[in-house]
Each structure stands twice: as structure tokens, then as C-alpha cells.
Amino acid sequence: MRLISKAEVRVLGDPGRSLLAGGNRIYMARGCDLCFPGLKAVIFVTGLCDDSCFYCPVNREKLGRDVFYVNEVRVHSIDDAVEEVARIGAEGASFTGGDPLLAPERAVPLARALKETFGPGFHIHLYTSGRRATPQLLQTLWEAGVDEIRFHPTDLSLLDRISMAKRYTGMSVGIEIPIAPGMEEWAIKIIAEAERRGGEFVNLNEMEIVGPNARALMARGYRESASRPFTVEGALESALKVLEWASRNSSIPVHFCPARFKDRIQTGNRLRNTAFRDAYWYEEATREGTVVWGEVRGAGLPQGLGEACGPGKVCLPPRKDLLLFIASRYGVDAYIVEAHPTPDRRPIVREEKIGP
Numbered sequence: 001m002r003l004i005s006k007a008e009v010r011v012l013g014d015p016g017r018s019l020l021a022g023g024n025r026i027y028m029a030r031g032c033d034l035c036f037p038g039l040k041a042v043i044f045v046t047g048l049c050d051d052s053c054f055y056c057p058v059n060r061e062k063l064g065r066d067v068f069y070v071n072e073v074r075v076h077s078i079d080d081a082v083e084e085v086a087r088i089g090a091e092g093a094s095f096t097g098g099d100p101l102l103a104p105e106r107a108v109p110l111a112r113a114l115k116e117t118f119g120p121g122f123h124i125h126l127y128t129s130g131r132r133a134t135p136q137l138l139q140t141l142w143e144a145g146v147d148e149i150r151f152h153p154t155d156l157s158l159l160d161r162i163s164m165a166k167r168y169t170g171m172s173v174g175i176e177i178p179i180a181p182g183m184e185e186w187a188i189k190i191i192a193e194a195e196r197r198g199g200e201f202v203n204l205n206e207m208e209i210v211g212p213n214a215r216a217l218m219a220r221g222y223r224e225s226a227s228r229p230f231t232v233e234g235a236l237e238s239a240l241k242v243l244e245w246a247s248r249n250s251s252i253p254v255h256f257c258p259a260r261f262k263d264r265i266q267t268g269n270r271l272r273n274t275a276f277r278d279a280y281w282y283e284e285a286t287r288e289g290t291v292v293w294g295e296v297r298g299a300g301l302p303q304g305l306g307e308a309c310g311p312g313k314v315c316l317p318p319r320k321d322l323l324l325f326i327a328s329r330y331g332v333d334a335y336i337v338e339a340h341p342t343p344d345r346r347p348i349v350r351e352e353k354i355g356p
């Protein structure tokens with residue numbers, strides 16, 4: 001890490017990847033350690049939420065609906081979710097939403113099942129506004145296996161959840177909030193309060209400007225940054241102001257997570273890990289986090305030619321010479337297909353017809 005600020009101000013890192021300040025010992029929360037290399041499964045426990053933050057980036061097809069996903073794969077039971085986590089080879093999970101505390105009947109057994117299946121070292125962190133937190137619910141989550149809780153307080157009255165979690169559980173307790181111009185004072189107040197109440201870290205997320213929140217953000221005068229696509233203009237500068245304050249005044253670490261890093265690097269690593277792990281014998285995993293295979297389509301293909309992968313479809317390694325030979329020999333169409341490494345190999349990223 002390099003020092004990016006002047007004088008006595010200590011802000012460490014790289015604005016494209018991660019910035020850290022504050023704390024007698026500068027470190028990132030354990031949940032972030034595994035997120036960086038893409039080793040965490042993002043589990044959308046429910047879309048239900050009591051809040052209506054103007055900056056909410058959650059897809060409106062999910063927000064407000066009691067739906068359940070592992071990364072972008074819809075699941076319908078705890079067993080499905082555990083199976084998907086095993087398929088992608090995750091070493092931890094983040095429970096998000098919505099607010100997972102609105103679906104404790106799912107969050108609690110899910111945490112328990114993940115720990116039972118993958119062992120005590122499988123790290124789980126959970127995001128919540130804290131609005132529904134009670135000593136009993138927090139204790140149940142902790143006993144079920146949630147290691148770290150990150151409160152996203154939508155008003156200051158919710159900050160007492162930090163002391164509640166510290167008092168009734170052994171979870172690591174932190175705060176995670178977005179940052180953009182005009183939110184610096186709020187962030188500073190939250191950091192000071194978090195520290196006073198025993199919080200262990202604060203994460204600042206660069207505010208994203210994406211389909212679901214673009215209109216609400218623009219109505220408040222926010223614009224997309226020209227140099228940092230899909231983020232609010234000035235969010236990095238706001239984060240730097242808060243980090244510089246934290247470097248002088250906070251004894252807990254404050255971490256800035258750039259949106260682009262989260263989307264490109266973390267998600268890219270996660271897809272790449274899954275592609276290499278989950279490729280079928282006839283697929284090639286790519287460094288871009290996709291899988292590529294050959295496909296011949298038509299009637300009359302002999303048995304044992306490759307792997308039957310749908311009605312009238314046979315999948316084979318993506319070798320053009322082989323595909324051309326089969327296409328001309330059996331009078332069928334041949335394709336090279338590239339897709340994300342989801343169980344159903346959707347969405348298709350590329351489909352190229354081979355030969356005439």
C-alpha cells in the first residue's frame with residue numbers, strides 16, 4: 001500500500017482498490033479479506049426491507065419481495081443455497097438484502113447449515129439496518145454461526161444496536177454506509193458514535209449510480225462521475241475528507257470500498273473462481289470468468305459423439321476444426337458458445353456460428 005495523503009495524515013491504499021485510515025492498528029474487517037479475492041458468496045436472504053433509502057441500488061425486481069438468491073442464482077431452499085455455495089467453492093458468505101433480519105426463519109437455519117457443511121472457519125457476515133434487531137435475535141444469529149454484523153444505520157437512533165450486539169454476542173461489529181458529497185458530516189458523526197459504542201470498524205462504500213437509483217440521485221443533484229463510471233461524482237473526494245478526519249480522530253479503522261473495485265475485481269474473481277472450478281469436461285474456463293464450449297445442433301447425430309446437452313444438441317470442446325468436421329459430416333449447425341458459469345449457463349455472452 002502507498003501513502004496517498006500529505007503531512008501527518010495517514011490514508012493508505014489506492015483509490016481504485018481500497019483506502020484505509022484511522023485506528024491504532026490499520027486493518028480491514030475479516031469479511032472484506034475474503035471478499036477481495038472473490039471467495040465470498042453473496043447471499044441475498046430476502047428483498048424485504050423496512051427502509052426506503054433514496055440511494056438504494058437494489059434491483060427493483062428484488063426489493064420488497066421475499067426472494068432468495070446466491071450471487072445471481074435464484075434458490076428456493078436452504079439446501080439449494082448450500083449446494084450453490086459448494087458449487088462455487090466459496091470460503092465465506094455475506095448475507096444481504098433487503099434486510100436479512102426480516103427473514104430470520106431463513107437467515108438463522110442458513111447460517112447453521114453453512115457452518116455445519118463447511119466448518120467453523122467458513123466466515124459469515126451480515127448486513128442490516130438493525131431496525132429489527134433485538135438481543136434475542138442477535139444472540140440467535142451469533143449462536144447459529146454469524147461471525148460479523150455490519151449495521152447500515154438509516155437514522156442515529158439505530159446506533160444503539162452496536163452496543164446491543166457487543167453486549168449480547170461475540171460477533172465482530174461494524175458499520176457500513178455509502179458516501180457521496182454532502183454526506184461527510186453524517187459519516188463523521190457515525191464513525192465517532194460507532195467508536196463510542198464499541199464498534200470495531202466502519203466501511204464507506206462509494207455511492208453507485210445505477211438503474212434502480214439513478215433517477216432519485218439525479219433529482220438530488222448527483223451526477224455520474226466521468227472518470228469513475230457508475231459512481232456518483234465527487235464520492236471519492238468525500239471519502240478522502242472523511243478518511244483524513246479519521247486518520248487524526250478515530251481509533252477504529254475506516255475503510256473506503258470503491259464501487260468499481262467491488263464490481264470489476266471482486267465479482268470478476270468470483271466468476272473466475274467458479275468458472276475454473278465448475279467447468280464441464282467439454283468447457284474451457286476463461287480469465288474473464290466465463291466458460292466456452294462447442295455445440296452442434298441438428299437431427300441424426302450419432303450417440304457418444306459428445307455430451308447430450310439439450311434436445312437435438314451435443315456439447316463438445318470448443319475446437320473449430322472438430323466442430324467444422326462434424327458439421328459437414330452430419331449436415332448440422334455448429335457453434336462456439338460462451339456464458340457465465342451459472343448452473344444453467346445463462347446469460348449467454350457470445351454465440352458464434354462456425355462454417356457456412
Ligand code: SF4
Pocket residue numbers: 049050051052053055056057058097098099129152154
Ligand atoms: S436499508 Fe438497504 S436494502 Fe433497504 S432501502 Fe436502504 S439501501 Fe435499500
